[in-house]
Amino acid sequence: MFYVLTGIDGAGKSSVIEVLSKRGMKTCTVTPEFALSSAEYTKPLIDMKPREFFQDMPPLERSTFLSLLVSLTFERHIKPALTEGTDILCDSYWYKYAAKECVINPGSSQYLLSFFESLPSPDKVIVLETEPEVAWGRKGGSATPFEYGGGDKYDVRAAFIDFQKKVGNKLLSFPPSIATSSIKTDRGPEELADHIENMLYA
Structure with missing residues (x-):
């Protein structure tokens, strides 16, 4: 099975994935x-x-570079994990990159979305919902610049x-797979990992 955990920058994805990785999840x-x-x-x-x-790439070049990273x-x-029959959890897959580009460069985002949406969809997607103010503190x-959208650097x-x-x-x-489920990040990484395991294997 192919799973995705996503959310904004500072949502705690890396910490949770580190816990799950230590527990044996690929x-x-x-x-x-x-x-x-x-x-x-x-x-x-x-x-x-x-x-x-x-961060200094023109929009189309950045979209192409992001496509390369995801590919x-x-x-x-x-793909190799799925071929072996091994479950794998990916941090954000293409979703966060696409969301950012839709905000920063809506003109080039359609090119990016058309490619990303042609890729295999995950079996489950979980969004970590975090208030940006909380995420800022965690950062x-x-x-x-790619985390604050290139806005006011002052x-x-x-x-x-x-x-x-x-x-x-x-x-x-994002329809439809991104709306699979979401959880609030009002607990520590270990407890969140427990919750996510229950959601993935329920």
């Missing part, structure tokens, strides 16, 4: 470092610090909260 993510390290021909890009040049994660991690009072907190509210609303609006 997991993956779609970060530049994880995805690009999956194939020999893309590993050299890691040394170029993709998180730095990524690498699917082909090199998700330690700092955020990258008031990153306000830009982050505004952007993440829009991203969260977009995540909950």
